[in-house]
Amino acid sequence: MHAQTLRQYDRLGLVVPRRRPGGGRRYSLRDVVTLLEIQRLSQEEGINLAGIARILDLSKRVDWLEREVERLRPRADVGSRIFTSGPTAGKGVIVERGQRGRRDEGRSMVVWRGRSQ
Structure with missing residues (x-):
């Protein structure tokens, strides 16, 4: 991926890497997986960056809700x-x-x- 593309994704908040002391970006494995998904959605699916941002946000929300369901499931069984x-x-x-x-x-x-x- 081009460095300019990575900077744009950082500016848009799609992937926010940690920073090194000199200001360089440091991408985690999770960041790399997200970058590959962004690339796939953009190139293969033709989705614009605003749409990708929405998809990533909803995906995080779904993950959180699934964890919440698992946390609350024992209560529902008792109820x-x-x-x-x-x-x-x-x-x-x-x-x-x-x-x-x-x-x-x-x-x-x-x-x-x-x-x-």
Whole structure:
């Protein structure tokens, strides 16, 4: 890649390398992978730099959201349980969503929590 191209990408914020003490750019492996993707999108797909910037931004957002989903998944699994009264008064049992607890002489109770946002 031409040095002028790298400087332009730096100015646009597409790839911001670390700087050496003398001011030279120092590209990480992640930066190089991003540069290759920018080159591919530009040359093979014909996408302009504004479009590439948007794609890179959305890609970072998707990565963050996927990590957030994985972090929150255990909470969702716990929240998908439904509590109902058990065979003995005052004792609760857990049933999975979509299943029914056994009725206990008309004293069945189901606690439902809506999804929080």
